[in-house]
Amino acid sequence: MPSFFGLPHQAPHERVLIAADEASGLRTLIAVHNTARGPGFGGCRVWAYENDLAAHHDALRLSQGMSYKNALANLPFGGGKAVIVKPKGEFNREQLFAAFARAVDSLQGAYITAEDVGTTTADMRVVQRHTKYVSGIPREGAFGGDPSPKTAWGVFVSVQAGAKAVLGRSDLQGLTVAIQGLGAVGWHLAEFLHQAGAKLTVADIDPGKTAKAQAQFGATVVGVDQILAAPVDVLAPCALGASLNATTIPTLQAKLVCGAANNQLALPSDGNLLADRGIAYLPDYLVNAGGIISVAREYRGEGEEQAVMAEVSRIAERVTELLARIKVSGRTPAAEADAWAQSLLVRA
Numbered sequence: 001m002p003s004f005f006g007l008p009h010q011a012p013h014e015r016v017l018i019a020a021d022e023a024s025g026l027r028t029l030i031a032v033h034n035t036a037r038g039p040g041f042g043g044c045r046v047w048a049y050e051n052d053l054a055a056h057h058d059a060l061r062l063s064q065g066m067s068y069k070n071a072l073a074n075l076p077f078g079g080g081k082a083v084i085v086k087p088k089g090e091f092n093r094e095q096l097f098a099a100f101a102r103a104v105d106s107l108q109g110a111y112i113t114a115e116d117v118g119t120t121t122a123d124m125r126v127v128q129r130h131t132k133y134v135s136g137i138p139r140e141g142a143f144g145g146d147p148s149p150k151t152a153w154g155v156f157v158s159v160q161a162g163a164k165a166v167l168g169r170s171d172l173q174g175l176t177v178a179i180q181g182l183g184a185v186g187w188h189l190a191e192f193l194h195q196a197g198a199k200l201t202v203a204d205i206d207p208g209k210t211a212k213a214q215a216q217f218g219a220t221v222v223g224v225d226q227i228l229a230a231p232v233d234v235l236a237p238c239a240l241g242a243s244l245n246a247t248t249i250p251t252l253q254a255k256l257v258c259g260a261a262n263n264q265l266a267l268p269s270d271g272n273l274l275a276d277r278g279i280a281y282l283p284d285y286l287v288n289a290g291g292i293i294s295v296a297r298e299y300r301g302e303g304e305e306q307a308v309m310a311e312v313s314r315i316a317e318r319v320t321e322l323l324a325r326i327k328v329s330g331r332t333p334a335a336e337a338d339a340w341a342q343s344l345l346v347r348a
Protein backbone atom coordinates (compact mmCIF):
# COMPACT_ATOMS: atom_id res chain seq x y z
CA MET A 1 0.00 0.00 0.00
CA PRO A 2 1.50 3.40 -0.97
CA SER A 3 2.30 5.95 1.71
CA PHE A 4 -0.68 8.02 2.87
CA PHE A 5 -0.08 11.40 4.55
CA GLY A 6 3.65 10.59 4.29
CA LEU A 7 3.40 7.87 6.93
CA PRO A 8 5.13 4.84 5.42
CA HIS A 9 5.17 2.85 8.63
CA GLN A 10 1.44 2.71 9.12
CA ALA A 11 -0.70 -0.25 8.29
CA PRO A 12 -3.89 0.84 6.53
CA HIS A 13 -6.70 2.09 8.75
CA GLU A 14 -10.38 1.51 8.15
CA ARG A 15 -11.32 5.13 8.78
CA VAL A 16 -10.28 8.34 10.45
CA LEU A 17 -12.82 10.93 11.58
CA ILE A 18 -11.62 14.52 11.78
CA ALA A 19 -14.09 16.61 13.75
CA ALA A 20 -14.07 20.19 14.98
CA ASP A 21 -16.48 22.26 17.04
CA GLU A 22 -15.98 25.98 17.17
CA ALA A 23 -18.01 26.68 20.31
CA SER A 24 -15.98 24.34 22.54
CA GLY A 25 -12.66 24.56 20.68
CA LEU A 26 -12.72 20.81 20.00
CA ARG A 27 -10.36 19.51 17.37
CA THR A 28 -10.27 15.73 17.40
CA LEU A 29 -9.14 12.80 15.29
CA ILE A 30 -10.73 9.43 15.87
CA ALA A 31 -8.84 6.62 14.14
CA VAL A 32 -10.45 3.22 13.69
CA HIS A 33 -7.71 0.83 12.65
CA ASN A 34 -9.35 -2.57 12.39
CA THR A 35 -12.78 -3.91 13.36
CA ALA A 36 -12.36 -7.55 12.30
CA ARG A 37 -12.69 -8.70 15.92
CA GLY A 38 -15.29 -6.11 16.92
CA PRO A 39 -15.71 -2.34 17.35
CA GLY A 40 -12.55 -0.28 17.72
CA PHE A 41 -11.93 0.21 21.44
CA GLY A 42 -9.27 2.52 22.87
CA GLY A 43 -8.82 5.61 24.98
CA CYS A 44 -8.94 9.31 24.24
CA ARG A 45 -5.76 11.35 24.61
CA VAL A 46 -5.67 15.10 25.17
CA TRP A 47 -2.31 16.57 24.26
CA ALA A 48 -0.77 19.85 23.15
CA TYR A 49 0.60 18.54 19.85
CA GLU A 50 3.36 20.40 18.05
CA ASN A 51 1.22 20.47 14.91
CA ASP A 52 -1.82 18.79 13.36
CA LEU A 53 0.22 16.16 11.56
CA ALA A 54 1.74 15.04 14.87
CA ALA A 55 -1.78 14.54 16.25
CA HIS A 56 -2.76 12.57 13.15
CA HIS A 57 0.37 10.42 13.38
CA ASP A 58 -0.32 9.71 17.06
CA ALA A 59 -3.94 8.71 16.41
CA LEU A 60 -2.92 6.32 13.63
CA ARG A 61 -0.10 4.68 15.58
CA LEU A 62 -2.09 4.41 18.80
CA SER A 63 -5.14 2.90 17.10
CA GLN A 64 -3.02 0.28 15.34
CA GLY A 65 -1.49 -0.55 18.72
CA MET A 66 -5.00 -1.01 20.10
CA SER A 67 -5.85 -3.53 17.36
CA TYR A 68 -2.80 -5.55 18.34
CA LYS A 69 -3.39 -5.09 22.07
CA ASN A 70 -7.02 -6.16 21.96
CA ALA A 71 -6.23 -9.14 19.74
CA LEU A 72 -3.42 -10.45 21.97
CA ALA A 73 -5.59 -9.87 25.05
CA ASN A 74 -8.22 -12.04 23.34
CA LEU A 75 -10.86 -9.32 23.54
CA PRO A 76 -13.80 -9.19 21.12
CA PHE A 77 -12.81 -5.68 20.05
CA GLY A 78 -10.81 -4.04 17.31
CA GLY A 79 -8.46 -1.10 17.51
CA GLY A 80 -9.41 2.55 17.78
CA LYS A 81 -8.07 5.64 19.45
CA ALA A 82 -9.00 9.30 19.71
CA VAL A 83 -6.79 12.31 20.16
CA ILE A 84 -7.98 15.78 21.09
CA VAL A 85 -5.67 18.66 20.33
CA LYS A 86 -5.53 20.52 23.66
CA PRO A 87 -7.10 23.96 23.11
CA LYS A 88 -4.76 26.86 23.73
CA GLY A 89 -5.54 28.93 26.83
CA GLU A 90 -8.67 28.58 28.96
CA PHE A 91 -11.39 26.19 27.83
CA ASN A 92 -14.56 24.67 29.21
CA ARG A 93 -13.81 20.98 29.79
CA GLU A 94 -17.44 19.97 29.99
CA GLN A 95 -18.25 21.59 26.64
CA LEU A 96 -15.15 20.08 25.08
CA PHE A 97 -16.03 16.51 26.12
CA ALA A 98 -19.69 16.96 25.22
CA ALA A 99 -18.61 17.89 21.69
CA PHE A 100 -16.14 15.00 21.63
CA ALA A 101 -18.89 12.62 22.72
CA ARG A 102 -21.07 13.77 19.81
CA ALA A 103 -18.20 12.95 17.43
CA VAL A 104 -17.86 9.49 19.02
CA ASP A 105 -21.62 8.97 18.77
CA SER A 106 -21.60 9.86 15.06
CA LEU A 107 -19.55 6.71 14.44
CA GLN A 108 -22.52 4.68 15.70
CA GLY A 109 -20.51 2.20 17.72
CA ALA A 110 -17.55 1.67 15.38
CA TYR A 111 -15.44 3.27 18.12
CA ILE A 112 -15.73 3.04 21.93
CA THR A 113 -13.78 5.49 24.05
CA ALA A 114 -12.26 5.56 27.54
CA GLU A 115 -9.48 7.38 29.46
CA ASP A 116 -5.93 7.90 28.28
CA VAL A 117 -3.22 10.45 28.95
CA GLY A 118 -4.84 13.83 29.66
CA THR A 119 -8.34 12.51 30.37
CA THR A 120 -10.03 11.46 33.59
CA THR A 121 -12.98 9.45 34.84
CA ALA A 122 -14.80 12.79 35.30
CA ASP A 123 -14.34 13.53 31.58
CA MET A 124 -15.77 10.11 30.70
CA ARG A 125 -18.81 10.85 32.87
CA VAL A 126 -19.46 13.89 30.69
CA VAL A 127 -19.00 11.77 27.55
CA GLN A 128 -21.48 9.24 28.91
CA ARG A 129 -24.22 11.88 28.97
CA HIS A 130 -23.99 12.20 25.18
CA THR A 131 -23.09 8.72 23.94
CA LYS A 132 -23.30 5.13 25.15
CA TYR A 133 -20.02 4.25 23.43
CA VAL A 134 -17.82 4.93 26.46
CA SER A 135 -16.30 3.01 29.37
CA GLY A 136 -13.99 3.62 32.34
CA ILE A 137 -16.64 5.20 34.55
CA PRO A 138 -16.90 4.59 38.30
CA ARG A 139 -20.39 3.41 39.23
CA GLU A 140 -21.73 3.09 42.73
CA GLY A 141 -21.76 -0.55 43.82
CA ALA A 142 -20.54 -1.79 40.44
CA PHE A 143 -17.20 -2.55 38.86
CA GLY A 144 -15.62 0.18 36.79
CA GLY A 145 -13.59 3.32 36.64
CA ASP A 146 -9.91 4.19 36.42
CA PRO A 147 -8.09 1.45 34.46
CA SER A 148 -4.59 2.55 35.53
CA PRO A 149 -4.12 0.17 38.50
CA LYS A 150 -5.08 -2.76 36.23
CA THR A 151 -2.61 -1.60 33.59
CA ALA A 152 0.09 -1.37 36.25
CA TRP A 153 -0.73 -4.89 37.49
CA GLY A 154 -0.36 -6.28 33.96
CA VAL A 155 3.02 -4.59 33.60
CA PHE A 156 4.05 -5.90 37.01
CA VAL A 157 3.24 -9.54 36.22
CA SER A 158 5.05 -9.07 32.89
CA VAL A 159 8.16 -7.85 34.72
CA GLN A 160 7.91 -11.00 36.86
CA ALA A 161 7.58 -13.26 33.80
CA GLY A 162 10.34 -11.42 31.91
CA ALA A 163 12.70 -11.43 34.89
CA LYS A 164 12.21 -15.18 35.20
CA ALA A 165 12.74 -15.98 31.51
CA VAL A 166 15.43 -13.40 30.70
CA LEU A 167 17.27 -12.84 33.99
CA GLY A 168 16.65 -16.23 35.63
CA ARG A 169 15.01 -14.56 38.63
CA SER A 170 12.44 -16.50 40.64
CA ASP A 171 11.40 -13.36 42.55
CA LEU A 172 11.92 -9.60 42.37
CA GLN A 173 13.77 -9.21 45.67
CA GLY A 174 16.64 -6.78 45.07
CA LEU A 175 15.87 -6.48 41.34
CA THR A 176 16.73 -2.96 40.17
CA VAL A 177 14.06 -1.22 38.09
CA ALA A 178 14.09 2.25 36.52
CA ILE A 179 10.65 3.81 36.05
CA GLN A 180 10.30 6.68 33.58
CA GLY A 181 7.14 8.57 34.56
CA LEU A 182 5.29 8.27 37.87
CA GLY A 183 1.82 9.05 36.56
CA ALA A 184 -1.36 7.07 37.00
CA VAL A 185 0.26 3.80 35.87
CA GLY A 186 3.89 4.42 36.85
CA TRP A 187 2.95 5.18 40.45
CA HIS A 188 0.93 1.99 40.90
CA LEU A 189 3.71 0.00 39.23
CA ALA A 190 6.20 1.49 41.69
CA GLU A 191 3.96 0.38 44.56
CA PHE A 192 3.71 -3.21 43.27
CA LEU A 193 7.45 -3.43 42.60
CA HIS A 194 8.34 -1.97 45.98
CA GLN A 195 6.05 -4.45 47.73
CA ALA A 196 7.82 -7.26 45.84
CA GLY A 197 11.22 -6.10 47.11
CA ALA A 198 12.52 -4.37 43.96
CA LYS A 199 14.87 -1.36 44.24
CA LEU A 200 13.59 1.62 42.30
CA THR A 201 15.20 4.42 40.34
CA VAL A 202 12.66 7.01 39.16
CA ALA A 203 12.32 10.15 37.08
CA ASP A 204 9.42 12.45 36.30
CA ILE A 205 9.12 16.00 35.02
CA ASP A 206 7.08 16.65 38.18
CA PRO A 207 9.54 16.85 41.12
CA GLY A 208 6.66 16.41 43.59
CA LYS A 209 6.09 12.84 42.34
CA THR A 210 9.74 11.80 42.54
CA ALA A 211 10.09 13.30 46.04
CA LYS A 212 7.05 11.25 47.12
CA ALA A 213 8.58 8.08 45.62
CA GLN A 214 11.85 8.76 47.43
CA ALA A 215 10.00 9.16 50.73
CA GLN A 216 7.57 6.26 50.27
CA PHE A 217 9.69 3.65 48.46
CA GLY A 218 13.25 4.78 49.19
CA ALA A 219 13.59 5.29 45.42
CA THR A 220 16.69 6.84 43.88
CA VAL A 221 15.72 9.96 41.94
CA VAL A 222 17.53 10.81 38.70
CA GLY A 223 16.94 13.44 36.03
CA VAL A 224 14.60 12.81 33.10
CA ASP A 225 17.64 12.82 30.81
CA GLN A 226 19.31 10.06 32.87
CA ILE A 227 16.55 7.57 33.53
CA LEU A 228 16.78 5.56 30.29
CA ALA A 229 20.51 4.93 30.79
CA ALA A 230 20.21 4.10 34.50
CA PRO A 231 22.36 1.12 35.59
CA VAL A 232 19.46 -1.25 36.35
CA ASP A 233 18.18 -4.72 35.49
CA VAL A 234 14.84 -3.55 34.12
CA LEU A 235 13.70 -0.35 32.42
CA ALA A 236 9.99 0.50 32.63
CA PRO A 237 9.02 3.38 30.30
CA CYS A 238 5.76 4.73 31.72
CA ALA A 239 5.67 8.26 30.29
CA LEU A 240 5.00 8.97 26.62
CA GLY A 241 5.92 7.17 23.40
CA ALA A 242 9.04 6.98 21.21
CA SER A 243 11.43 6.97 24.18
CA LEU A 244 13.32 4.03 22.59
CA ASN A 245 15.06 5.28 19.47
CA ALA A 246 18.40 5.29 17.66
CA THR A 247 19.77 7.91 20.08
CA THR A 248 18.64 6.37 23.37
CA ILE A 249 18.96 2.62 22.68
CA PRO A 250 22.79 2.64 22.57
CA THR A 251 22.80 4.18 26.09
CA LEU A 252 20.52 1.63 27.78
CA GLN A 253 22.05 -0.53 30.52
CA ALA A 254 18.97 -2.61 31.39
CA LYS A 255 18.69 -6.14 30.02
CA LEU A 256 14.90 -6.12 30.04
CA VAL A 257 12.48 -3.38 28.94
CA CYS A 258 8.91 -3.68 30.18
CA GLY A 259 6.72 -0.65 30.68
CA ALA A 260 3.27 0.83 30.18
CA ALA A 261 3.90 3.64 27.70
CA ASN A 262 2.27 3.13 24.32
CA ASN A 263 4.47 3.18 21.20
CA GLN A 264 7.78 2.99 23.02
CA LEU A 265 9.66 2.20 19.80
CA ALA A 266 10.06 5.33 17.67
CA LEU A 267 10.32 3.07 14.59
CA PRO A 268 9.65 -0.64 14.08
CA SER A 269 13.38 -1.08 13.28
CA ASP A 270 14.20 0.02 16.85
CA GLY A 271 13.11 -3.48 17.90
CA ASN A 272 16.17 -4.76 15.98
CA LEU A 273 18.48 -2.21 17.62
CA LEU A 274 17.38 -3.48 21.04
CA ALA A 275 17.80 -7.13 20.07
CA ASP A 276 21.25 -6.39 18.61
CA ARG A 277 22.27 -5.03 22.00
CA GLY A 278 20.97 -8.18 23.74
CA ILE A 279 18.12 -6.28 25.40
CA ALA A 280 14.82 -8.14 25.71
CA TYR A 281 11.98 -5.76 24.86
CA LEU A 282 8.50 -6.83 25.94
CA PRO A 283 6.16 -5.06 23.49
CA ASP A 284 4.08 -2.32 25.09
CA TYR A 285 0.76 -3.45 23.64
CA LEU A 286 1.26 -6.93 25.05
CA VAL A 287 2.14 -5.92 28.61
CA ASN A 288 -0.07 -2.82 29.06
CA ALA A 289 -3.39 -4.48 28.19
CA GLY A 290 -4.64 -4.54 31.80
CA GLY A 291 -6.52 -1.27 31.43
CA ILE A 292 -8.35 -2.24 28.26
CA ILE A 293 -9.20 -5.64 29.75
CA SER A 294 -10.76 -3.76 32.65
CA VAL A 295 -12.75 -1.21 30.62
CA ALA A 296 -13.79 -3.86 28.09
CA ARG A 297 -15.25 -6.03 30.85
CA GLU A 298 -16.92 -2.98 32.36
CA TYR A 299 -18.39 -2.08 28.97
CA ARG A 300 -19.81 -5.57 28.56
CA GLY A 301 -21.23 -5.52 32.08
CA GLU A 302 -18.96 -8.39 33.12
CA GLY A 303 -16.96 -6.46 35.65
CA GLU A 304 -16.00 -8.14 38.88
CA GLU A 305 -12.74 -7.19 40.54
CA GLN A 306 -11.33 -10.68 41.11
CA ALA A 307 -12.21 -11.97 37.64
CA VAL A 308 -10.68 -8.89 36.02
CA MET A 309 -7.47 -9.22 38.03
CA ALA A 310 -7.26 -12.92 37.11
CA GLU A 311 -7.65 -12.05 33.44
CA VAL A 312 -5.03 -9.31 33.67
CA SER A 313 -2.64 -11.72 35.40
CA ARG A 314 -2.82 -13.97 32.36
CA ILE A 315 -0.77 -11.39 30.44
CA ALA A 316 2.23 -13.05 32.12
CA GLU A 317 1.44 -16.32 30.30
CA ARG A 318 1.51 -14.52 26.97
CA VAL A 319 4.84 -12.90 27.81
CA THR A 320 6.24 -16.36 28.56
CA GLU A 321 4.74 -17.65 25.32
CA LEU A 322 6.23 -14.78 23.31
CA LEU A 323 9.69 -15.43 24.74
CA ALA A 324 9.31 -19.11 23.86
CA ARG A 325 8.08 -18.29 20.33
CA ILE A 326 11.13 -16.15 19.52
CA LYS A 327 13.42 -19.05 20.33
CA VAL A 328 11.72 -20.98 17.53
CA SER A 329 11.18 -18.19 15.01
CA GLY A 330 14.44 -16.30 15.57
CA ARG A 331 12.48 -13.03 15.34
CA THR A 332 12.83 -10.14 17.75
CA PRO A 333 10.10 -9.94 20.42
CA ALA A 334 8.70 -6.84 18.70
CA ALA A 335 8.49 -8.53 15.28
CA GLU A 336 7.11 -11.74 16.79
CA ALA A 337 4.39 -9.89 18.70
CA ASP A 338 3.41 -7.94 15.56
CA ALA A 339 3.15 -11.17 13.56
CA TRP A 340 1.23 -12.90 16.35
CA ALA A 341 -1.26 -10.03 16.66
CA GLN A 342 -1.68 -9.71 12.87
CA SER A 343 -2.45 -13.44 12.62
CA LEU A 344 -5.25 -12.94 15.13
CA LEU A 345 -6.72 -10.03 13.17
CA VAL A 346 -6.88 -12.11 10.02
CA ARG A 347 -8.39 -15.12 11.73
CA ALA A 348 -11.09 -13.18 13.55
Ligand SMILES: NC(=O)c1ccc[n+]([C@@H]2O[C@H](COP(=O)([O-])OP(=O)(O)OC[C@H]3O[C@@H](n4cnc5c(N)ncnc54)[C@H](O)[C@@H]3O)[C@@H](O)[C@H]2O)c1
Pocket residue numbers: 116117118147148149151180181182183184185186203204205206209224238239240241260261262288289291292
Ligand atom coordinates in the same frame (compact mmCIF):
# COMPACT_ATOMS: atom_id res chain seq x y z
N1 LIG B 1 -3.64 4.68 32.07
C1 LIG B 1 -3.73 3.47 31.55
O1 LIG B 1 -4.49 2.60 32.01
C2 LIG B 1 -2.85 3.12 30.37
C3 LIG B 1 -3.11 1.93 29.67
C4 LIG B 1 -2.26 1.56 28.61
C5 LIG B 1 -1.20 2.39 28.28
N2 LIG B 1 -0.98 3.54 28.97
C6 LIG B 1 0.16 4.36 28.58
O2 LIG B 1 1.06 4.47 29.68
C7 LIG B 1 1.67 5.75 29.70
C8 LIG B 1 1.40 6.43 31.03
O3 LIG B 1 0.00 6.56 31.21
P1 LIG B 1 -0.61 7.27 32.50
O4 LIG B 1 -2.07 7.04 32.45
O5 LIG B 1 0.16 6.87 33.69
O6 LIG B 1 -0.32 8.80 32.14
P2 LIG B 1 -0.06 10.00 33.14
O7 LIG B 1 -0.21 11.24 32.31
O8 LIG B 1 -0.86 9.85 34.38
O9 LIG B 1 1.48 9.82 33.54
C9 LIG B 1 2.56 10.14 32.72
C10 LIG B 1 3.67 10.60 33.67
O10 LIG B 1 4.87 10.77 32.92
C11 LIG B 1 5.48 11.98 33.31
N3 LIG B 1 6.36 12.40 32.23
C12 LIG B 1 6.05 13.04 31.08
N4 LIG B 1 7.14 13.23 30.33
C13 LIG B 1 8.16 12.67 31.02
C14 LIG B 1 9.54 12.52 30.77
N5 LIG B 1 10.12 12.98 29.64
N6 LIG B 1 10.31 11.89 31.68
C15 LIG B 1 9.76 11.41 32.81
N7 LIG B 1 8.46 11.54 33.11
C16 LIG B 1 7.67 12.16 32.23
C17 LIG B 1 4.33 12.90 33.65
O11 LIG B 1 4.73 13.98 34.49
C18 LIG B 1 3.38 11.94 34.34
O12 LIG B 1 3.65 11.84 35.73
C19 LIG B 1 1.09 6.49 28.47
O13 LIG B 1 1.95 6.30 27.37
C20 LIG B 1 -0.22 5.78 28.23
O14 LIG B 1 -0.64 5.87 26.89
C21 LIG B 1 -1.78 3.91 30.00
